[in-house]
Amino acid sequence: MIQFDRFTLTNGLRVIVHQDLSTPMAVMNIMYDVGARDEDPQQTGFAHLFEHLMFGGSVNIEDYDEPLQMAGGENNAYTTNDLTNYYITLPAENLETAFWLESDRMLSLGFSEKSLETQRKVVCEEFKEHYLTKPYGDVWHKMRELAYTVHPYRWMTIGKELAHIEEAKLEDVKHFFFKHYRPVNAVLVVAGNVTTEKVKALAEKWFGDIPSGEKYVRNLPQEPAQTAARKLEVKANVPLDAFYKTWHIGNRLDGDYHATDLMSDILSGGGSSRLYQSLVKEQKLFSNIECYHFGSTENGLLSIEGKLVKGVKMEDAEKAVMAEVEKIKTSPVSEQELQKVKNKTESMIAFEDMSVMNRANSLAYYELLGDAAWMNEELDKYAAVTVKDIRSVAGKIFREENSNTIYYLSNN
Amino acid sequence: MAIDRKQAPPIVDAVNFNLQLKPYQSYTLRNGVKVYAVDAGAEDVIQLEWVFFAGNSQEEQNLVAATTNFLLRNGTSTKTAFQLNEHFEYYGAHVNRACYNETATISLHTLSKHIGELLPVVKEMITDSTMPSDELAIYQQNMKQRLKVNLKKSDFVAGRLIDVYLYGEKHPYGKYSRAEDFDALERDQLLHFYNQYYTQGRLILFVAGKLPANLIALLDTHFGDLPNQPVAVNQHPLVLAEEKKYRITNDPEGVQGSVRIARTFPNRHHPDFLKVQVLNAVFGGFFGSRLMSNIREEKGYTYGIHSFLHNHIQHSAWMVSTEAGKDVCEATIAEVYKEMKLLREELVEEDELLLVRNYLMGSILGDLDGPFQIIGRWKNVILNGLPETYFYDSINTIKSITAEELQALAQKYLREEEFYELVVV
Numbered sequence: 001m002i003q004f005d006r007f008t009l010t011n012g013l014r015v016i017v018h019q020d021l022s023t024p025m026a027v028m029n030i031m032y033d034v035g036a037r038d039e040d041p042q043q044t045g046f047a048h049l050f051e052h053l054m055f056g057g058s059v060n061i062e063d064y065d066e067p068l069q070m071a072g073g074e075n076n077a078y079t080t081n082d083l084t085n086y087y088i089t090l091p092a093e094n095l096e097t098a099f100w101l102e103s104d105r106m107l108s109l110g111f112s113e114k115s116l117e118t119q120r121k122v123v124c125e126e127f128k129e130h131y132l133t134k135p136y137g138d139v140w141h142k143m144r145e146l147a148y149t150v151h152p153y154r155w156m157t158i159g160k161e162l163a164h165i166e167e168a169k170l171e172d173v174k175h176f177f178f179k180h181y182r183p184v185n186a187v188l189v190v191a192g193n194v195t196t197e198k199v200k201a202l203a204e205k206w207f208g209d210i211p212s213g214e215k216y217v218r219n220l221p222q223e224p225a226q227t228a229a230r231k232l233e234v235k236a237n238v239p240l241d242a243f244y245k246t247w248h249i250g251n252r253l254d255g256d257y258h259a260t261d262l263m264s265d266i267l268s269g270g271g272s273s274r275l276y277q278s279l280v281k282e283q284k285l286f287s288n289i290e291c292y293h294f295g296s297t298e299n300g301l302l303s304i305e306g307k308l309v310k311g312v313k314m315e316d317a318e319k320a321v322m323a324e325v326e327k328i329k330t331s332p333v334s335e336q337e338l339q340k341v342k343n344k345t346e347s348m349i350a351f352e353d354m355s356v357m358n359r360a361n362s363l364a365y366y367e368l369l370g371d372a373a374w375m376n377e378e379l380d381k382y383a384a385v386t387v388k389d390i391r392s393v394a395g396k397i398f399r400e401e402n403s404n405t406i407y408y409l410s411n412n
Numbered sequence: 413m414a415i416d417r418k419q420a421p422p423i424v425d426a427v428n429f430n431l432q433l434k435p436y437q438s439y440t441l442r443n444g445v446k447v448y449a450v451d452a453g454a455e456d457v458i459q460l461e462w463v464f465f466a467g468n469s470q471e472e473q474n475l476v477a478a479t480t481n482f483l484l485r486n487g488t489s490t491k492t493a494f495q496l497n498e499h500f501e502y503y504g505a506h507v508n509r510a511c512y513n514e515t516a517t518i519s520l521h522t523l524s525k526h527i528g529e530l531l532p533v534v535k536e537m538i539t540d541s542t543m544p545s546d547e548l549a550i551y552q553q554n555m556k557q558r559l560k561v562n563l564k565k566s567d568f569v570a571g572r573l574i575d576v577y578l579y580g581e582k583h584p585y586g587k588y589s590r591a592e593d594f595d596a597l598e599r600d601q602l603l604h605f606y607n608q609y610y611t612q613g614r615l616i617l618f619v620a621g622k623l624p625a626n627l628i629a630l631l632d633t634h635f636g637d638l639p640n641q642p643v644a645v646n647q648h649p650l651v652l653a654e655e656k657k658y659r660i661t662n663d664p665e666g667v668q669g670s671v672r673i674a675r676t677f678p679n680r681h682h683p684d685f686l687k688v689q690v691l692n693a694v695f696g697g698f699f700g701s702r703l704m705s706n707i708r709e710e711k712g713y714t715y716g717i718h719s720f721l722h723n724h725i726q727h728s729a730w731m732v733s734t735e736a737g738k739d740v741c742e743a744t745i746a747e748v749y750k751e752m753k754l755l756r757e758e759l760v761e762e763d764e765l766l767l768v769r770n771y772l773m774g775s776i777l778g779d780l781d782g783p784f785q786i787i788g789r790w791k792n793v794i795l796n797g798l799p800e801t802y803f804y805d806s807i808n809t810i811k812s813i814t815a816e817e818l819q820a821l822a823q824k825y826l827r828e829e830e831f832y833e834l835v836v837v
Contacts, residue, residue, distance in 0.1 A: 022454060023781050060417035069700045070767045072426030072774020089778050091429065096421035104417050121712025121737075128667045129715050129735045135564040205415060237665075239560035271485070271497030280550070281493070287554040307557060340502045347504030347523050350455050354782055 001376055002359055005196040006367075009203060011212035012184035016363050016372050017199045018191040020356050026092040026192040027357050030102055031364040033187075034180035035082040036159075037152040037220060037298070045159020048079040049123050049168055050176055054086065056115025058105035071097040079157050082297040083368060089357060092193035096202060103206035106186065109177055116170055123165050127158050135238045139408055146230050147246050147301055147404040151223035182213020187367045191360040223248070223299060230404045235411045240287070241308045242408040243317055246301040247397045249293055252369060258381045259389040260293060260397065264302060265341040266333055266390065267291040267324065272340075274324055275304070284309055285317045297369065302397060314407050329394045332387045345382050426773035427766065427811055433780065433803040436790045439628050441636035447628060448790055450620040452783040458524045458621035459784050462538070462635075463795070465643040466516040466609035468584040473601065474593040477609075479551065480602045481511040484518060484610070486547040488540040491533075493547055499533050507534070513584045514645050514725050515795065516609075524624050535634045539611050543602045552594045559591060567735060569662050570670035570836040577658070577832045578676055578729045580651025585724055614643040616794070620787035650727060652676065658834045666837040669741035673748055674731035675831045677721060680796050684821060686809040688721065688730070691818050693768050694760055695719050695751065695826070696732055700771065702751045703732065711747070713740040725796055730825065741835045755822035759815040772810045 004018040039046045054077065055064050068075055073090030088098045131137040141156055148154040159165055188207070190199045226248055250256050268275045268291035275289045289306035304325075308317050352358045366374045439447040471477040485507060486493040500507045505522035507530075518537060522530055562568040572588040579586030615638060617631060624630075678685065689697075696703035696719030703717045717734035736744040760768075779785050793802045 020454075025778050025781060065700050066767065067420050069698070069771040069774075070425075071423045072429075072770045072777065074699075074771075074775060074778065091424065091426055091774055091777055093424040094426075097423055100417070100421050107417070118709060118712040122708055122715055125668070125713070125735070125737055126715040128737070133566065133663075133666055133668050133735075135561055209414075237564075237663075239564060240557055270501045272494055272501050277494055280554070284550065284553075287557040307561070309553060310557065336502070340498070340504075343504035344501060345504070347457075347506075347521075350457050350523060351521065354453065354455050354457065354784075356781065 002353065002363065004363055004372060006372060007200065009183065009208055011208065011210055012215070013203070013207050013210075014187045014367060015199065015203050016187065016189045016367060017194065017196040018189065018359055018363055019194060019196070020192055020359075023192050023356055024092060025089050025356065026095045026098070026190065026194050027087060027089050027360045028095070028098040028102060029085065029087040029189040029191070029357070029360040029364050030106075031187045031189075031368055032084045032181055033185045033216060033368055034084055035080050036155060036157040037081050038180065038216075038218065039152065039155075041152070041155075043164055043168070043172060044155045044161075045123070045157070045165045046168065046172065046176060047084055048157050048159070049119060049165055050173065051077050051079045051084055052119040052123055053109065053115055053173060054105055056112055056119065057110035058101075059108040059110055061101060061104050062110065064101055064105065067097060068101060073097065081153055081157055083365075085361065085364065087357060087361065095190070095194060095198075099202045099206040103210065106181060106183065106207065107210050109173075111170060111174055113170055116168065116173060120165055120168060123158075124162055127162055127165065131156070131158060136236075136242060136408060139234075139242070139244055139406060142232060142234060143244055143246060143404065143406055146232050146406065147248070148223055150221040151298070152220055153223075153296065153298065153300075178213070180216055183207065183210050184212050184215045187364045189360045189364045189367075191363070192356045220298075226402050229400050231407075232405070233407045233409060235409050237412060238408065238410050239412070240310065241314055241410050242305065243308060243314060243321070244303065244305040244406040244408060245318070245321070246303045246404045247399075247402050249300050249302045249397055251299050252295060252297045256393045256396065259385045259393045260302065261295075262338065262341045262345070262382065262385050263328065263390050263393055264291045264293055265344060266337055267304070267328065269341060269344060274328070275321070278324055279306070279320055283320055285312050285320050314409070318405070325394075325398045329391065329398050333390050335387060338385070338387055338390065342382055342385070346379060349379060425766070426770040426777065429773055429777060431773065431777055431780070431807055433789060434786050436787070441632045443636050443638055443640045445615050445617060445635060445638065445640050447617040447619060447631055448787070448794060449623060449628075450783045450787045450790065451623040452620070452786060453622050456524045456622050458522060458527060458619065458623060459787070460520045461618040461791070462518040462534070463515050463616045463618065463791075464517070464610050465514065465614045465645055466605070467512045467514040468587070469514050469646045469648065470609055470643070471605065473596065474587055475589055475597060476601050476605050477516060478511040479548070479597055480543070480605045480610075481509045481516040482551060483543045483547055483602065484509050484537045484541050486551075487542045487544040488536045489542055490540070491536065493544075496533065496537070500530065503529055505530055524622055527624060527627070528630065531630055531634045538635075538638065541606055541610075543599055543606065545599050548597065548599055548602070552597060555589075556591045556594050559589060559594075564663065566662050566666055566668065566670040566836040569660070570672050570834055573658065573660070573836065574672040574674050574731070574832060574834050577653035577834070578674055579727065580649070583648045583650060585722075585727065609643065612639045612641050615640055618787050618791050620783035647726070650676070653832065656829075656832050658832075660834070660836045662836050667738055668735050669738050669835045669837045671734050671736055671741055671744055672731060672834045673745065673831050674729050675825070677728040677730045677825070679724065679726060679728050680798060684824070685721075685728075686806050687813055687817060688821055688825065689806070690768065690772065690810055690813050691755070691821050692719055692721060692730070693772055694764065694818065695755060698771055698775075700767065702754070703748065706751060707734070707744055707747050711740075711743075713737060713744050717744075738837055741837075745833060745835075749828050752822070752826040752828060755826055756819065758819075760818050762815070765815055765818075769810050773807070776807070
């Protein structure tokens, strides 16, 4: 059970305090309610590029990193399709440094042309490093475009193409900042060796006078239900054929979420999972196979993917995958199998919660979803999933007309 | 009252912190196996690590050590791989294996309450593994496939080659796997290696977390009867490459180059080692380092550039590593040498040095967060045969090293002509 206090500043900034006196450190986590899904289709990759620019100096503080390092702190950030998150850990004595730095960049960035120019290049190198030079690196670009026709999950966080990043203008940067990086669109979590009283005083002092901003109301085109299977064949300079298939699933708050999550674990959560045992060990069709979902906030995707053993035909590999899928749709999993993935989840949560930073991050995430207290209800929600629920979500998800398949073929 | 946002709040310099590493407790099982334990943490979780002297250094043929280690979880005389996995997974536990140069390990992460159900099965892995032929065949096939994919990646290829230049292709730190090495593996060799270095071999145990009161008794019951015979770690001569500069094309259509610039360096027992850790931080050891500030933040040549000392027991190396745009690889290398030259020729300013001290202290403080990190530091001390004061020696070095010492070290080690240089596109 994670304890926390919660209050809201008059400008709308939500603040959560989680005390843990066993650590000498403090964590500050700021989550902004903006991700790649909020981008203009002609300017993709912008939320992530923007995350880089957040380190290029703010209105009163030219250099963000140096004072933080001087205070013995470390920071990082990440952007997803749904949100952008910034976090700092530092010795608790120096907590105010984090307030000073984060509040100034929420007040306003420095908007330096030089920073934009450099970070455009840095992000282009990141794009190349992760998506262009790696074998199979472009497959999720292709899969997203296949699976989504209108919803902005159509593109990856890094962006659709290098050109969108290369063409980013300072004007766009400013507009984006004042639209999304406002107190009313953010959640601040302070955790570790801190008191609520002190955090309240510091939050008022440093964040209290930042103009509230307008609440961003998300109005994204919704993906229509898919009615026919989609398929794509890709030939590329890769050594092995690979199989990718996705199905649309519900959103993070959908009642089916926990059953879907456990079902994916039954299919592929370790050495005794169904897909691994059947397809890698017994039938020897794949050299690896995974089933997972993205846990995205809006309607997401569940994926099964694997690389084929050399010489195996793609059609045979797919048939074998579909036989396993059929099995979980039509016959109940055993109580023991379900208990296994529940135990695994319980253990995973306990290990994750060892770190104050993870706890701070989760609190911010659940608060953004709707309520930080949901973090403490997760285990019960998993525990409540029944054998019947697993079969029911499998039936809803694993329909051929709901699927998108990519045959990623080796051309050598 | 309006606040002055240009004015940084006062800080406590982390360099003044009095950092403490929680001491371990040690126990000896009836067969002489040492158990090092750190009892800490709020969650009811525990980590156990069985360390055997069964690393690459001990094998006579490439991949025998790694494969034996991998197959520990793939069958005993009473359980198939599936049954072993199912047993651990049912309790939500993670059992992993890892093979290093000197040692090879089995690790277990679990909720403390399940420990009694899990230890007997770990024991089976150590005393009764059968290394089934069909499991070996699947492993060979899948590892060869994975190797094929990895060989398409320039960073993977660069990592293999630079280690060959630094240590030699026959040295455990330099040798790498080839498809034919996987083909040449035989079950009998694995069984032989297993028997010698696991069942009969030397064992050390590291445990951390919220430890159950009966843990040591349980460990003695299950592991106190192993033979635990002494193992001498094999020594191998270093063979350095003569040629210093390499340019390799792995993918003619590649858009980035994997740049590696490295020199040999003594191990942790050398008096310069801890001091060079500080110099390394200034040079390329963290986000605010010279390399990062210049080559990423100023020039935008790369998403990241880092320098670090190799984490080996016998010999180390000092390496700069980055993935840079294909057309700026040479410019990147020139900048790296420029930064070396600056460190040789100019004293690091006090402000910068204080920043690095504070950063390093803060990051150690942050890293002491939790029992697994604490036991990790002790494991490093014990397996490297370092003095028990090593942690405090390291802190004292960070606090007291001078700019003059850093410059002298730069002049001694950051000499362009002693570095190997590699770009793989």
